[in-house]
Amino acid sequence: MTSFAEIVLAPKEGSAFEMRAGQVIGITAQSGVSLVAFNARDLNERFDQARTKVYNMKLWLDLGDKLFSKLNNPMMTVVEDGFKPYGRHDLQLGHCAGDSADSAAVLRSLTQALAHWNIPAHSIPMPLNAFQSCEIDVVSGAITPVPVPLSSPVTLVLKAEMDLVVAVAECPAASAGNAAPVRIAVVES
């Protein structure tokens, strides 16, 4: 595999880039990362938390599960998940999984990163909150964000199922502090 793009994100920093179908993105982090995606050929087709959960019929993502768009098309597939021993990536809450101190800043970062594609804030969907775990009591419905302090960075790898514009931003509160920077690599599979 040949890496052609590597991005390093400081706390609350965002970045956006294009991926072609078949390429994979590796996100290596010790803190939370909010990720959204758009069909590069039709930016009105956006990642959708609900459609993703309906397609997988699951509250969260396992290996092989797909991220879906609101138009019912597969956008990405989970091909590697180093977070699995520690928690479950959140698909319930808003940017930075409900951390209000960070969510506004991170939405601003995503908006700035997506300005190049003229995607305004209100068109940015609620994200996949990678490396951010929630406890859910399925009887009462109670949901509680549970920060997972990682002693070293772990990697989530997603394969693009269509040509995409992807935006990511770092969520500091999800980490135990002194987290390593988030590293993003997009490579040919």
Add this chain to the structure above:
Amino acid sequence: MRIIKQELAARNSGWSSQIARGQVLRLSARTIIDFVAFASNDYRNCFDQALTKEANRCIYLKRGHSMISRSGQRMLTVVDDGFEGLGTHDMQFGMCSRARHERSAAEGRLAEYLHADLKVPSHGCAENLTAACKPWGIPYVDIPSPVNLFQNMLIDQATGVMRRTQIRPEAPVDIDLVAEENLLVAFSACPDKASRTGGLEVRATILQP
């Protein structure tokens, strides 16, 4: 309370109306309702599943909970819930649609809908809500994922796997929501392929306290 408006939405159809702050929307049904709301002064500021779950610290919408908008404002608050004790209102799913049902059929997954009649409906909640929102200039891609009233799901605590259930009210029950702002409200009377009925009509009443 004085009745401002009362209308019946047929099975597998959509409905929409403006509602003023302080008025109560009473939805009476024994079928799934895909329900959304938009701020009247800015339709981009619409209901948001994620922020609603965040604010209520709950994945279900219950009595006393508020539906929250994209900008974090309270839109509607549940003041009475005839489904309480029978089942829960879902905020995991989106809207069913022709595209969704076709994909399920192509992948051999229609049985997940639990219904003996596995014919693909010609349209679903996405089409119904799109039609209901069209007069207000809101396209499908800008209609948020709804709160799915009376859609009781069975969720496995350990795996997170979700299954549809056939738990519905035996007779129509009311859910009352008070508007916290001036709103556009819209819903689809879901074709509800999981239920024994295959979807039923929904009565919408707007009440002035």
